[in-house]
Amino acid sequence: MDDSTPTTQVDVAIVGAGPIGLCFANALSRRGVSSVLIDRQPRSAMADPGNDGREIALTRASQQILDRLDVWSRIDHDERALMCAAKVFDGQSLFTMEIAPGATRDDPLGCLVPNQVIRRAAYAALQSGAPGTGDILWRDEQEIARFRVSDAAVDIQLGSGERIQVSLLVAADSRFSTTRRAMGIPAHIYQHGQQMLVCRMHHDEPHDQTAWEWFGYGHTLALLPVDTHCSSLVLTLSPAAMEKQLSLSDEAFDADITRRFEGRLGAMRRVAEPHCYPLVSVYAERFVGHRQALVGDAAVGMHPVTAHGFNLGLQGLSGLAERIGQAHARGQDIASPELLSRYQREQRLATAPLFAATLAIVGLYTDDRTPARWLRKAVLRAGEAAWPARRLIASHLMRSGG
Ligand SMILES: Cc1cc2nc3c(=O)[nH]c(=O)nc-3n(C[C@H](O)[C@H](O)[C@H](O)COP(=O)(O)OP(=O)(O)OC[C@H]3O[C@@H](n4cnc5c(N)ncnc54)[C@H](O)[C@@H]3O)c2cc1C
Structure with a gap:
């Protein structure tokens, strides 16, 4: 990593501006935490995503989280x-x-609700400036070239050469996450x-x-x-x-x-x-590492038959953003090992039984x-x-x- 290049300082780097990455940046901003969203896609594709055929069944809890993020009100009644x-x-x-x-x-x-409608609304909710007091930076058509984790920070270098220093690096780049792999976190893939x-x-x-x-x-x-x-x-x-x-x-x-x-x-x-x-179903062996965390499908890629993927991802990001917001408000480290392991524990408790039950249902109904x-x-x-x-x-x- 070239140490002479000037560095951008942000609290959290989120790799992947899919529905989970967008909602996570939104939730952090509302708690005064700044973030940078890094996605390989151009902004135009995030603003107006194409139809991908998915109809997402949303639980009431998810509707409430989306409401708090000002996403739900952007979904027309005739799209629900x-x-x-x-x-x-x-x-x-x-x-x-x-x-x-x-x-x-x-x-x-x-x-x-169609997936592209959720994605469009999640993007629009970030557009009138950051929804809270935490800035949101965009780095579209970008990927991480390399990163280095030290005691106090994560130094990231993008493909463009730009250097960004953050307290926490979060992977939200799908069930096939390359960031998870670069973090050295193994995953069970079915x-x-x-x-x-x-x-x-x-x-x-x-x-x-x-x-x-x-x-x-x-x-x-x-x-x-x-x-x-x-x-x-x-x-x-x-x-x-x-x-x-x-x-x-x-x-x-x-x-x-x-x-x-x-x-x-x-x-x-x-x-x-x-x-x-x-x-393909995926379950990461760990959801956190030193100054690193996985959210959404990068942590748990559910088989769509029980369609909990987005619902579970929303629940997880909401809990993690809340803990980070509390630590930030108290002036504490937003990526302390205690904070991250509490997130991991809660998210594993919420996802492991459903993941196992889904695999069992898939086995029974496809045999x-x-x-x-x-x-x-x-x-x-x-x-x-x-x-x-x-x-x-x-x-x-x-x-x-x-
Ligand atoms: C057919 C089908 C039906 C479904 N139905 C439901 C349902 O009813 N209910 C439900 O809760 N869930 C459902 N799901 C699951 C839901 O769609 C996913 O859980 C959700 O899309 C996960 O969002 P995400 O942001 O984690 O990942 P993704 O949507 O995969 O987004 C990942 C983002 O990361 C970016 N990216 C990838 N790699 C990189 C990289 N190296 N660098 C930078 N950016 C990168 C991509 O461009 C993308 O923007 C369904 C899934 C399918 C396939």
């Missing part, structure tokens, strides 16, 4: 789709389990060997604000309600089957999806480009061998009879991206 009920189907059987049929528009199961296709479909019959999850043989299907006659399709297939699916003509694709849903919502028609995601099929039916029947099991599946469905 209410989910009032959910149904689970298993294979060809007509047996259905209905989740929370008592939920209403005033007290819905959940709320779905390749599920499947791909997930998401896209909006129009259907002749209304969905009554009901989400469907269908465990067919050879595929898993879900429909998330958007508009009366429009839902977001989530289809999980093997890579070979997905390649075939994506090569279908528009008409053949529509006919295929109508057939997969047995015509229960009438004829179905694709109304947006499909997006495909390889299914088409006979014992797994029977177990699935048993789980559904138990779910009908027993409230705790039903609640487990309800929360799974409520937040489901797949």
Whole structure:
């Protein structure tokens, strides 16, 4: 590192201005903590992100955090789709389990918002200057070339050559985080060997604000309600089957999806480009290091089937920003080992059980061998009879991206 180059001084460096990085900078600024956001993308792509097909199921806790960050009020009401009920189907059987049929528009199961709408609102919330008293610097189209951690600070050098000195370096650069790797933090990576296709479909019959999850043989299907006659399709297939699916003509694709849903919502028609995601789950072995921390997918990259990723990331960044804000207000070190290990402990407690449960659900519902099929039916029947099991599946469905 060239020590003669002038250095910019900031409290926190955040690598990755995705939805989590943007919200973290916002939360820090409100507590008077300055930050620099470093992203390889240009600012224009962050201001107006393209459609990526994801509909994010937000918990009430997440809606409250977004409200405090002045992000929620920037999401139009017609971009928020209410989910009032959910149904689970298993294979060809007509047996259905209905989740929370008592939920209403005033007290819905959940709320779905397109990912690019959340990202746009999170960026806009930072635009009228820093939302609080902590400055936010932008370094777009940039990556970290190298960094050096000492007792009192982290010295960062960007690809442009600029040097930045911070008290804390935070990785928010996705589940495939290169910053996590550069920090020397190992991660458990699960390749599920499947791909997930998401896209909006129009259907002749209304969905009554009901989400469907269908465990067919050879595929898993879900429909998330958007508009009366429009839902977001989530289809999980093997890579070979997905390649075939994506090569279908528009008409053949529509006919295929109508057939997969047995015509229960009438004829179905694709109304947006499909997006495909390889299914990879990631759990970092540590969430912190000396003057370093991981947030969002860089710490825990959940399988989208239970769709807790963004919700858990928001919860984590909110707790970490609060602790940093308290230390800053008291004039203490904002990256002390005690502060960082408290964040790690709380975030592991919040994420580890859900991560393990999600892997178990994925294993059960993507296994088409006979014992797994029977177990699935048993789980559904138990779910009908027993409230705790039903609640487990309800929360799974409520937040489901797949
Ligand atoms: C199909 C699907 C459905 C989902 N549904 C839900 C749901 O219903 N509910 C839910 O809670 N979650 C859901 N998720 C998960 C949610 O989308 C993620 O948890 C969330 O996007 C994570 O945000 P992030 O900011 O941590 O990472 P990302 O969104 O991946 O953003 C990372 C940012 O880092 C930048 N970057 C990457 N590498 C570098 C680098 N080396 N240097 C600089 N910048 C870099 C990128 O440009 C990007 O801006 C879903 C995910 C998928 C795939």
